[in-house]
Amino acid sequence: MKTKPHGQRETTNLKQRFLLWSALILIGGGLLLSALSYWNTRRLLMADAMTKSEVILREVEAIRSYVKEELRPKMYELHGKDTFISEAMSTTYISINIMERFAMTMPHYTYRRASLNPHNPRNLADPFEEEMFDWFEEDSTRLFWQGIVKKNGDAFFVSMVPDYFESSCIRCHGSAEKAPKELTDRYGMDGGFRFKAGDLAGINSVAIPVSEPLREAWQGSLVLFGMTLSGSLLLLWLLTLLFQRLVIERLGVMLSLVAQKGKGKGKSGMATIGDELDVLHASLGSLRSYVRSARKGSSLQPNFIGDYVVNTPIAAGAMSWMYNGRAIESDEKVSLKIGFDEVLQNPLYRSCFETELHLFETLTHPCLPLLQERVEDVLVLTEVRGRSLYHLCNKDPLDDTLLLHVFSQLCDLVASIHAAGIVHHDLRPQILMLDEKQQVSLIDMGLAVSDQQQDPIVAAGLGPQGDLLYLAPEQIQGKRGDPRSDIYGLGLLLYLAATGHLPFTQKRRSTQKWMQHKEQIDTPRIYRSGLSPSLEQIIIKALSYDINKRYQWVEDLWEELDTIKRTGGIAGSTNT
């Protein structure tokens, strides 16, 4: 695993990061707890206010109903139809007076009867009540409203119900001329008239002050937050002590060992790339490389396998290393295919490796090194010389003639592999060597599978295997066993050989991002403007995202390349 380059990561040690994150989590938790407490208290308060205000409103409604239906008709009966006594017959007058008496003993409960055109100017609606008139008038089915209203800096929980005129009310609220004389004498003839039955008479409301309880809830949550914070700080202090003892001090001892190892190379910068665990991780990575390089024999005395000396590595495959080697007796140069330790120890990957060894044993092609013998898990093959296609095409395209020569061999090889019922699955430039005679050698078949055997990777339900950069889209989705995936691999190799570049940069991406990149490939002309359109079309077709739009047979791909070869040239110029 690679570490991020120096400078990209903030320099902080593990203890600081632990403290920072713990403090953030504890403070965040305290804030959340306080907020929840406040929210719950407020909810309970509102529910209480809602019940109380509704009770009072319903009580007033009952008083008004009693006046309207019992008292007023009785007064008419006793004193005649022309009589009007406000103290005994006006619903508004009576209800207001009763509630004023009620308010003397319960000053926190305010009852109001508001009207836009009242007899008594005291009952004139304020601006908020005017808005509520509009709200009730908009929809006659609205029969109740509750909410918090701020007045003069104090918050009140207000419940409101609308009151509509009935025909019995029109005597006093219809025409001013026909209204009882007693009424006009008391309130004049300006307000409270010109209504008809069904009009919105007024709004009855009850307001309960909630500022004080809300303030108390807020203070309670602040106290809770303070207590949580104090507790958190105490807990944090204890955790830090524990973390220091159990982790940091022990890690320090391990790091001092790592630092001693690294002294030979000077200050490698590992100490500044992150916290202690990053340093340890980088150190272990370095140690792994060291062990691997030791295994390669590059920095140690040569290893021996049977009668062969293991020299420098050629390349890493999917399941194994390919090394240069030498026969001790004859001094003949050979190549040695040696499985990774982790592969040999894993039954699943070992079966893949065994398949690879079997394929090298059974397949013969000029592009495959010949088998000389098998020494336990090591294949002794004929010498593989030259450089990998990856190194040869790095930034510079292959010469046109060489490109066609290489791909004639490659297509022939892949056709032979496919004809034998095998899908390679992992065609990469790193495992294709080109020697001084321009002979191509394929040195790895670690992910190959034959149609005559069960695919262990599919049977084990593993996801995509291999470098996602070189995998066909369907392989990234986990599908295996389709020869057209190798045609995609050939398309990528052709792209690289023709332009000196790959269509993607090698970055870590999610499989979903890789799929998007594979769907939108840059045309090869971006890197080589003089590329012939016919070759460009071949590359684009081979790299089709849709498997059915690709070449279906590698022979078809080669036939089209051969046509270019015969008609002459890949490019007019080699601009890169």
Add this chain to the structure above:
Amino acid sequence: MRLMVFSDVHGNLEALQSVLADAAKRNVHRSIFLGDLVGYGPYPDECIELVRNVKNCRCIAGNHDVAALWETSPYGMSESAKEAILWTMGQLSDENKKYLAGLPDRLDLFNMTFVHANPYNPRGWRYVMDRKYALRSFAATRCRYLFIGHSHRPLIITRKHFFSTDLYAVSGSQEIVVKDKKRRIVNCGSVGQPRDKDPRSCYLIFDIGKQVLEFYRVGYDIEKTTQAICSAGLPLTLGRRLLKGT
């Protein structure tokens, strides 16, 4: 992509060499051999060697191949066939026996299925030459093309609809365009023992890009093979069959 399909060599080396020489001139990319390398003919080992060395060629097992290994009994065969198999058993090298033993019964390649006799019971060796077994064969594969051998007669069976087929016996060398979407059973005839009254070897090349089935008939030195049959002590009726093409 040009795919050569051939079948039923039956140890007839002269015929096999002629066919391979003819195919070499026709830009063949891959080959599939549909079984019966041995049986009847005097050169079983040589034929196996030759087919094994054909580039990009895959083989499947035929009834005579498995009988020569005692995987099925040769005593259910005709008298001459049984005699030839028993003789062949003594001729095969261990390596070639191992090779025959490793041959699969069926291959599926994209939209093509390859079997020796039929796909629904590959080791039942039932001939597919009529509507009943053709429909049963269509049901046993989802591929568009089913290539078979075994009957030694070149034949194309086209599925017209779910219950109906169209049989077309191919005579001589001819090209048949199959660009429609219909499913087909294609019998490639026999290299080493044709039985359609044309003694010439028969094979086909399927041009997948152009969707053309190219049937070819190739003549060979039948007299030489007949003499070799005599020399090997095989029944003389086998030589006479080659001359008549029956």
